[in-house]
């Protein structure tokens with residue numbers, strides 16, 4: 222059985238959501254942040270980086286949300302409900318691009334914005350993060366277009382990471398100019414599996 226090491230508050234909620242969408246059996250181990258909003262030292266006993274999400278199964282200890290999503294899909298999505306089959310190489314490649322884009326490109330400027338909002342200062346950082354955030358939110362909104370989800374009409378595993386960075390942008394007050402992203406976030410978070418994840422992992 223999979224154990225998910227879940228740190229409140231953070232991106233591992235989106236891993237709980239995936240497990241719920243996939244109907245997987247799992248144990249949830251919940252950690253609370255310390256006074257500096259960092260992970261508690263116990264998480265380092267699980268994985269040397271001491272960050273979350275981390276999953277464990279048998280001897281496998283796996284970090285990085287994108288890698289965890291790929292593992293969960295390989296294990297539980299044999300009907301390709303959440304990702305195109307590898308046989309459709311172009312569709313699978315596009316899916317991979319959107320799967321890795323949130324952590325690879327979108328998160329960093331949002332993090333800078335978050336740190337600045339907490340009182341940090343550095344010349345040039347604010348304008349860098351503002352430009353990057355509008356670049357990425359514009360890119361996501363344009364890919365979304367009139368569609369319900371990031372890869373089209375159907376929900377896919379690429380939506381977990383995209384919904385995470387969009388929700389972070391929302392928390393940072395960055396979605397005012399992007400009504401379609403607000404609607405997208407509402408659509409994702411209204412999914413029954415997301416509600417179950419919140420019930421198990423937040424409340």
Ligand SMILES: N[C@@H](CCC(=O)N[C@@H](CS)C(=O)NCC(=O)O)C(=O)O
Nearest residue numbers: 231232259260272273274285286324
């Ligand atoms: N790139 C990693 C990032 C993991 C990460 O930074 N997680 C945050 C929670 S959202 C964390 O554990 N922060 C606590 C700390 O660094 O002390 C991923 O995609 O999983």
